Structure formats: C-alpha cells, structure tokens
Amino acid sequence: MKKLLSVVLTLLLMAGVIAVAPVMASAAAPIEVANATELAAVLSSVADGDTIKLLDDITYDSAIYLYNKTVYLDLNGNTLNATSGLSVQDGELLLADPANGAFNVSGQYPSLIFALSAYDSKIEVTNVTGMSYFYAVSADGSNAEVIVYGNVSQPGTGASVRARNGAEVTVEGTITSVVYIDLAGTEIFPEDFTIPSTKAGYLTYTDGTSTVWVKCNDHDFGAAWNKNATGHWHDACSLCGAADTAQAHTYGAWVEDTAATATTDGTRHRDCSVCGYREDGTIPATGETEPDSLWQKIVSFITGNWLWIAIGAIGAGGVGAVAWFSTIFWKIVSALAVVIAALVGIFILF
Numbered sequence: 001m002k003k004l005l006s007v008v009l010t011l012l013l014m015a016g017v018i019a020v021a022p023v024m025a026s027a028a029a030p031i032e033v034a035n036a037t038e039l040a041a042v043l044s045s046v047a048d049g050d051t052i053k054l055l056d057d058i059t060y061d062s063a064i065y066l067y068n069k070t071v072y073l074d075l076n077g078n079t080l081n082a083t084s085g086l087s088v089q090d091g092e093l094l095l096a097d098p099a100n101g102a103f104n105v106s107g108q109y110p111s112l113i114f115a116l117s118a119y120d121s122k123i124e125v126t127n128v129t130g131m132s133y134f135y136a137v138s139a140d141g142s143n144a145e146v147i148v149y150g151n152v153s154q155p156g157t158g159a160s161v162r163a164r165n166g167a168e169v170t171v172e173g174t175i176t177s178v179v180y181i182d183l184a185g186t187e188i189f190p191e192d193f194t195i196p197s198t199k200a201g202y203l204t205y206t207d208g209t210s211t212v213w214v215k216c217n218d219h220d221f222g223a224a225w226n227k228n229a230t231g232h233w234h235d236a237c238s239l240c241g242a243a244d245t246a247q248a249h250t251y252g253a254w255v256e257d258t259a260a261t262a263t264t265d266g267t268r269h270r271d272c273s274v275c276g277y278r279e280d281g282t283i284p285a286t287g288e289t290e291p292d293s294l295w296q297k298i299v300s301f302i303t304g305n306w307l308w309i310a311i312g313a314i315g316a317g318g319v320g321a322v323a324w325f326s327t328i329f330w331k332i333v334s335a336l337a338v339v340i341a342a343l344v345g346i347f348i349l350f
Contacts, residue, residue, distance in 0.1 A: 030074055036060050039080075046071050051096065054078040063107075066091050075101025083107045087116040088123045095124045098149040102126040117144045117167070126150045130159030133179065139167035139210075146170070153177060163210040170202070170213045183207040190214075193239070201242040216240035225275035232275035250274050254281065262288050 030053035031046070033039045039060055042052055048069040059081040066088045073080070074096040084107040086093070095103060105115045106129040113135045117123045120143040127150040130136025136159035139146045144167040151173035152161060158177035163169045164184045180187040184207055193203035193214075202213040221244045222235030231246040249272040260266030266283030 033058070036062075048091075054080060054101070057081075059083060061107075063087065064093075066093050070094070072096050073103060075103060077101050079104065081106070085114045085116070086123065086125070087113075087118070088121040089119045090121060092122045093124065094122065095126075095149070098124060098126070102150070104129070106130075113138045115146055115148070116140070117146045119144065121145070123147070124149065127173070128152045130154040132157045132159060135160050135162045135182070136178070137169055137171075138162040139169045140164055142166035144168070148172060151176060161212055163205075163212045165210065167210050168213070169211075172215050174217055175214055181205040181212050183210050183212070195239065197240045199240075200236075201240050203240055216242060219244070225277075227272070227275045227277040229277075229279070232272065232277060247274070249277055249279075251279065256283065259283070260285050262286050 028047075028050060030051040031042050032053045032055050033042055034055040036058055039052070039058055040062060043064060043066075046052065046066075046069070048071075051072040051074055053074040054076050055078070057079045061083045063084045064082050064086045068090040070092040072094050077100055079102045082103070082105045086105045103124075103126045105125050105127070107114060114130050115123060115125055115128045115136070116138045118138075118140045120141065122143075122145040124147045126148070128136050128148055130152070132154060136152050136154060137146050137148060139162070142165060144165075146169045148169075148171045152159070152171055153174075153176035156177065158179040160179050160182055161169055161171070161175065162182040164182070175190060178190055180189050182188075183205060186207060188205050193205055197204045197216075198206065198211070199213050201216055203216050205212040205214070216237060216239055219237040219242060220239050221237055225232045225234065227233075227249075231248050233246040234244040236243050251270045252273055254268045254270045256266065256268050258267040260283040263285050265285050268281045268283055269278050270281070271278050
C-alpha cells in the first residue's frame with residue numbers, strides 16, 4: 001500500500017511540473033523596435049502585459065494612445081521622443097527602468113494636454129514639455145496617476161499641471177514656468193504649497209481629494225547643527241519635512257591639553273570646523289624614567305649605603321675618643337655621631 005501511495009504521489013508531482021512548466025515559460029519576450037515605423041505597428045497591436053523594447057533612439061510624431069491594457073516600455077538606454085502627446089485610459093504605460101533611458105513627451109494631444117492619464121490609469125514618463133497656458137500634465141479621475149521622473153517645463157510664459165477627481169501627479173524633478181496647479185478647477189500657484197507636506201521630501205498641493213507632489217529641490221533646513229560623535233546634520237526641511245543627510249565631521253589638528261608623563265596619560269582635543277563638535281582624546285604615557293631630583297639622589301644614596309654610613313660614623317667617633325679622649329668637645333661629637341648613625345639605621349630599617 002505504501003509503495004502504491006508513493007507511486008501515485010510521484011506521478012502527481014510529475015504531472016504538476018509538466019503542467020506548470022509551459023506556463024512559466026510562456027511569458028512573452030520583449031517586442032523590439034528600432035524606428036518610428038516599427039513602433040507604430042507595435043502600438044496598434046500591442047497586447048496587455050507586453051513589453052516594448054527600444055533598440056535605438058526614436059522620435060515618434062504620432063499621438064500615443066493606449067486603452068484598457070498595461071504595457072511596459074524598456075528604453076534599454078535609449079531615448080523615445082513622443083512629439084504629439086500621450087494619452088492612457090483604463091490602462092498603464094510603465095517604464096521598466098526609469099533610470100535607463102529617457103521618455104520625453106511634448107506636442108499636443110488631446111485638447112492640448114501632453115501627458116494625460118484618465119479613468120483608473122497610470123503613466124510614467126521622464127520629461128514633459130508643455131505649450132503655453134495649456135496642461136503639460138493631467139491626471140483625471142479616481143486612481144489616475146502620472147509620475148514624471150524628470151522635469152515639467154515650458155519655455156516662455158508657462159504651462160500648468162492638473163490633478164482632479166481623486167487623481168495624483170508626482171514630479172521627481174523640477175517644474176519650470178508652470179503658471180498654476182489645477183485641483184478640481186482651483187488654481188494654486190507653485191509657491192502656495194501645503195505645509196506640513198503629506199509626503200516627506202515633496203511639496204504638496206492638494207484639495208483633500210486630488211494631489212500634486214513636486215520634489216523639494218531647494219530644502220530649507222534648520223540653521224543650527226545637530227551633532228554626535230559620528231557626524232552633524234540640520235533639522236528637517238521646514239518646507240517638505242525631509243530629513244537632512246548626516247555628514248562626517250571635518251576635524252582640525254589635535255591640541256594638547258595636559259602633557260603625558262612617564263606613568264600618566266595626557267589629554268588632547270580636536271574640533272570639527274563645520275559644527276564645532278569637540279572630540280576628546282588621550283596622549284599615552286611615555287614610559288620613560290625621569291631624572292631624580294637632588295633630594296631623591298641623597299635619599300637614594302643613604303638608602304643604598306646606610307650600613308657603611310653607620311659604620312663610618314661609629315668608627316669616626318671611636319677614633320676621636322682614642323685621640324682626644326680628654327677633650328670634652330670631641331666626646332660630645334663622638335656621642336652625637338653614634339646616636340645619628342643609630343637613628344639613620346633605625347629609620348631606614350623601619
């Protein structure tokens with residue numbers, strides 16, 4: 001019975017592998033295009049989930065229109081210039097790698113809107129160049145979203161960015177010459193962003209339903225330095241709430257505070273020239289023997305020769321007693337010498 005179960009399980013596992021293998025291998029290969037003609041043919045027949053891969057730089061002067069499908073664009077290090085606008089409805093046009101190439105949108109489509117995402121759609125582009133007084137970027141409808149990884153610009157009098165009916169627009173670069181941000185018909189000027197930001201690192205324009213986020217490229221960090229042992233940084237940007245990046249200290253030369261001795265470490269410090277943070281340090285003890293003072297030399301001599309000093313004093317006293325025994329002066333000297341020698345000996349011993 002166990003053998004039968006084992007065989008059955010093995011057959012089931014093999015059947016699973018056979019059934020899954022074709023599905024895993026069925027992912028369509030990227031559709032490669034090298035010029036505008038090939039791109040036009042692909043756009044007319046592209047299927048949901050397909051990837052279009054550029055083999056060269058392409059300038060495409062027809063409107064790009066995508067409906068009810070998700071398509072990926074692999075720029076492959078090349079540049080696609082869409083000079084007649086872009087419109088996506090109920091679908092997505094996404095960059096496989098926003099950093100690998102450029103997808104630039106300009107021109108006028110539709111109704112002089114150059115990058116339009118509408119009705120649950122999302123598009124990703126690199127740069128958008130608009131026409132004066134018309135929408136350069138527009139996201140219209142719930143879940144409609146446009147992400148511009150580069151800049152929105154318009155030489156001259158400026159263009160506008162619109163988000164309405166629950167839509168979102170994000171600009172990672174800068175907005176140049178934009179006249180106003182349009183939120184559900186309400187015109188908000190670029191300098192009138194919301195504080196505090198609803199997304200750290202971005203200037204926020206919102207009416208509570210739709211939102212335009214623009215990367216804060218000119219942070220207003222606090223003037224005072226925060227600091228610790230590893231670095232220094234400012235308070236967060238007052239405009240967008242982005243945290244300042246900590247920087248390593250820039251130290252000057254060490255300054256000696258206390259000199260080291262043979263047995264004791266010295267002290268020193270150095271200051272960061274940017275934020276003033278002070279780092280304290282030590283100067284290792286030298287380990288060298290310092291010369292003895294005169295008193296230390298006398299004590300050392302007495303300590304090393306106390307016995308001979310005592311014997312000499314006693315001897316000197318004895319000679320004096322023999323030669324001038326009758327002289328009271330030398331008797332006193334002899335007695336004092338004996339006493340001093342004895343005291344020195346006792347002092348050294350104990």
